[in-house]
Amino acid sequence: MLLTETCRFRLEPSEEQRRVLEELFEAYAGMVRECLEKAIELNATSRKKLHEAVYRELRARFPNYPSHYIYTAITMALAIFKSYRRMSRKKRDVSKPSAKNLNTVLLDDTHLFWFRWGEVRLATHRGHVAIPFKVHEHARKFVDFQVKGSRLVRRGDAFFLHVTFRKTVEEREAEGVLGIDVNERSIDLAIVKPGYVKFVRVDVSEVKYIRDRYFRKRRSIQKKTSGKTRAGLLAKYSERERRRVDALLHRASKIVADIVARERVRPVMEDLRGIRERIDYGRVLNRRLHSMPFRRIQFYIAYKSVERGYRPVYVDPENSSRACPICGAVNKPNGHAYKCGKCGLQADRHQVAAWNLATRHPMWGALPLPPKATEASWAEVERVVIKCRLRDNGLSPSSCRDSPRSSRLSPP
Ligand SMILES: [Zn+2]
Numbered sequence: 001m002l003l004t005e006t007c008r009f010r011l012e013p014s015e016e017q018r019r020v021l022e023e024l025f026e027a028y029a030g031m032v033r034e035c036l037e038k039a040i041e042l043n044a045t046s047r048k049k050l051h052e053a054v055y056r057e058l059r060a061r062f063p064n065y066p067s068h069y070i071y072t073a074i075t076m077a078l079a080i081f082k083s084y085r086r087m088s089r090k091k092r093d094v095s096k097p098s099a100k101n102l103n104t105v106l107l108d109d110t111h112l113f114w115f116r117w118g119e120v121r122l123a124t125h126r127g128h129v130a131i132p133f134k135v136h137e138h139a140r141k142f143v144d145f146q147v148k149g150s151r152l153v154r155r156g157d158a159f160f161l162h163v164t165f166r167k168t169v170e171e172r173e174a175e176g177v178l179g180i181d182v183n184e185r186s187i188d189l190a191i192v193k194p195g196y197v198k199f200v201r202v203d204v205s206e207v208k209y210i211r212d213r214y215f216r217k218r219r220s221i222q223k224k225t226s227g228k229t230r231a232g233l234l235a236k237y238s239e240r241e242r243r244r245v246d247a248l249l250h251r252a253s254k255i256v257a258d259i260v261a262r263e264r265v266r267p268v269m270e271d272l273r274g275i276r277e278r279i280d281y282g283r284v285l286n287r288r289l290h291s292m293p294f295r296r297i298q299f300y301i302a303y304k305s306v307e308r309g310y311r312p313v314y315v316d317p318e319n320s321s322r323a324c325p326i327c328g329a330v331n332k333p334n335g336h337a338y339k340c341g342k343c344g345l346q347a348d349r350h351q352v353a354a355w356n357l358a359t360r361h362p363m364w365g366a367l368p369l370p371p372k373a374t375e376a377s378w379a380e381v382e383r384v385v386i387k388c389r390l391r392d393n394g395l396s397p398s399s400c401r402d403s404p405r406s407s408r409l410s411p412p
Pocket residue numbers: 324325326327328329340341342343344345
């Protein structure tokens with residue numbers, strides 16, 4: 001299995017290096033602009049075609065720049081152009097793409113940069129330039145990763161290096177499955193192994209509490225302020241909310257992943273595609289339900305499980321909170337309670353959902369469990385409550401700043 005994650009480093013260029021970077025960004029934006037214009041003109045989506053159309057001219061116009069910048073400029077222009085074509089197929093009036101405010105320079109992984117911990121060496125029009133940066137605590141975990149690709153990003157006066165790291169993780173054999181039901185208040189887990197079922201509830205109601213509080217805060221900002229002040233305050237609070245929620249989600253998903261590793265189980269989660277269409281209970285309730293970032297939680301759990309050697313699977317959630325895990329009858333849950341009209345099972349609906357998800361994994365289709373034994377196990381629910389212990393003013397242990405929110409989980 002491959003783990004891929006992107007990490008951000010703030011560069012600390014000298015005055016001289018800063019000038020080189022500024023020139024590089026300007027020249028690069030020019031290259032992308034020209035590639036993009038040509039792509040639009042020729043309606044070109046193939047690298048070969050675009051390359052033939054622009055390479056010679058760009059080479060002549062930017063003779064001092066390493067030629068690989070032209071290659072990556074073509075890559076970037078094609079990506080912009082293709083996404084524009086996709087968008088305009090779905091919607092009318094999509095404005096023509098431009099590279100006007102381009103603040104990114106795409107580097108390839110072999111010719112344009114050499115990564116060292118604490119210093120990046122760049123190939124530029126002024127020769128090789130070694131720019132230092134600080135290595136933050138969170139990044140240390142990537143020490144045994146491979147450096148895959150990278151990009152330079154400019155934000156205001158600051159320059160960043162975004163590095164994509166990759167590592168191969170050996171997959172471990174699972175002894176059972178772990179059904180994971182993410183709901184508005186908790187992440188409910190059903191550990192299903194031959195011979196037993198055990199439940200764990202990770203209480204994440206704090207997320208909802210934070211979201212509600214910031215929702216009210218934003219509303220009052222919208223009422224009381226306007227213009228730039230409003231935009232500034234909204235941005236500040238959104239960022240703070242995001243970090244807070246993120247820190248909690250990381251903590252919760254780490255607990256889940258540690259259970260995965262300890263119990264040696266394969267995580268089974270619901271396939272969320274289409275959840276927005278399925279959940280439609282009117283505006284107010286919709287906001288409430290969507291206030292739980294289901295996908296992000298799943299993503300973190302998946303990532304951390306893969307780190308520990310267990311690849312998650314996704315199953316169709318249809319009826320997962322309605323079917324009885326003992327007899328298969330379909331019942332409607334009443335609030336948080338679940339009662340089966342056919343066999344009499346009484347349980348918590350989220351635990352039922354977690355159990356159903358677990359047993360939907362094809363390998364464990366139906367584990368033979370006598371109803372008596374399962375009833376007994378309902379009583380043993382381990383509870384873990386995730387509380388926000390972060391102080392009001394300056395949250396952010398620096399560790400959550402560069403967390404894998406920007407990363408991808410790649411299938412092998
Ligand atoms: Zn039943």
